[in-house]
Amino acid sequence: MTIFLIVLLTALVFEYINGFHDAANAIATVVSTKVLTPRQAIAMAAFFNLLGALMGTAVASTIGKGLVDTNYVSMTTIFSALFGAIVWNLLTWWLGLPSSSSHALIGGLCGAALASADGNWAVLKWATVDAKGAAAGLWPKVVLPMVSSPLAGFFGGAFLMFLLLLIVRHLTPRTVNGWFGKLQLVSAAFMGHSHGSNDAQKTMGIIALALFTGTKSGAFDHAPAWAVFLRTPEFHIDRWVMLTCAAVMAAGTAAGGWRIIRTMGHKMVKLQPVHGFAAETTAAIIIHAASTLGIPVSTTHCISTSIMGVGAMKRFGAVKWGVVERIVWAWVLTLPVTGLIGFLMMVFCRSLGYN
Numbered sequence: 001m002t003i004f005l006i007v008l009l010t011a012l013v014f015e016y017i018n019g020f021h022d023a024a025n026a027i028a029t030v031v032s033t034k035v036l037t038p039r040q041a042i043a044m045a046a047f048f049n050l051l052g053a054l055m056g057t058a059v060a061s062t063i064g065k066g067l068v069d070t071n072y073v074s075m076t077t078i079f080s081a082l083f084g085a086i087v088w089n090l091l092t093w094w095l096g097l098p099s100s101s102s103h104a105l106i107g108g109l110c111g112a113a114l115a116s117a118d119g120n121w122a123v124l125k126w127a128t129v130d131a132k133g134a135a136a137g138l139w140p141k142v143v144l145p146m147v148s149s150p151l152a153g154f155f156g157g158a159f160l161m162f163l164l165l166l167i168v169r170h171l172t173p174r175t176v177n178g179w180f181g182k183l184q185l186v187s188a189a190f191m192g193h194s195h196g197s198n199d200a201q202k203t204m205g206i207i208a209l210a211l212f213t214g215t216k217s218g219a220f221d222h223a224p225a226w227a228v229f230l231r232t233p234e235f236h237i238d239r240w241v242m243l244t245c246a247a248v249m250a251a252g253t254a255a256g257g258w259r260i261i262r263t264m265g266h267k268m269v270k271l272q273p274v275h276g277f278a279a280e281t282t283a284a285i286i287i288h289a290a291s292t293l294g295i296p297v298s299t300t301h302c303i304s305t306s307i308m309g310v311g312a313m314k315r316f317g318a319v320k321w322g323v324v325e326r327i328v329w330a331w332v333l334t335l336p337v338t339g340l341i342g343f344l345m346m347v348f349c350r351s352l353g354y355n
Helices: 002-032 038-053 058-065 075-094 101-116 138-168 173-217 225-230 239-255 258-267 273-293 299-314 321-351
Strands: none
Touching: 002 038, 002 075, 002 101, 002 173, 002 239, 002 273, 002 299, 038 173, 038 239, 058 101, 058 173, 058 273, 075 101, 075 173, 075 321, 101 138, 101 173, 101 299, 101 321, 138 173, 138 273, 138 299, 173 225, 173 239, 173 273, 173 299, 273 299, 299 321
């Protein structure tokens, strides 16, 4: 019971960090275009993150049971996975780099599970088929989307920006800024909702996995009578898990993430409301579609590349490619670094007698 409470607390810490780390991506454009003040943007993002987090559990199921063999997962495995993700999130936040909390969690989980299985790579579900006959596993749910979603963001953002430029080409800049200043409120809300529908579910999946693991291992056998709701003979997402994760992510969002907002909204490319609208709308559509399919995509990748695509359409040289290079390196390193941290943390815990 004690180890579960530690895992639960660690998971909620991760969710809180995710709130101010990744939610900064959702509001960076609306702040940088001065459509909303930072305080207004954060309040709006927190509200729509909360709503989005309560919409479905497909992504949570993918994280909780679709990527690694749960027979090798213990409470210590889950703690080690969360530890790796938290360390990487805090490091990249400190550096102002918009890395992926999603991939940090997935990398940590894979590394910790590999250590739990004594280096048996079969513990990782590379390519499988789910109960509905759909493709599942790391390859279709993580690796392919890790490449395809940024590409969709870049080219989708560029294409939408091209269409918008055709529509507004005869209008004055003042009229365009007035229209899209209002429209960006809608796109920013959609972006916040999409972020909640995908990112909050990842921690839901981890907590559900902890509950399932604890029940199977007998960790709750001597729990107090009031804790009967913790026992779950099969993997599913309880309502209290959804509500808790949604509330914690909203609280994290309310804390803000100014380092990342500066990188996304100011350092990478200078944005006006029409550009912010194009980038947010593109990213939100991609994330929403992924959430429906149970694919844990990176909000960071989607919005970053959408901004790049919009900026490149404005003028290729408008994008500060040196900043982009730093961001891409953070993306490339996320899975292997968090996997290594999760693996080493699991080995360390085992050396202390925790399995």
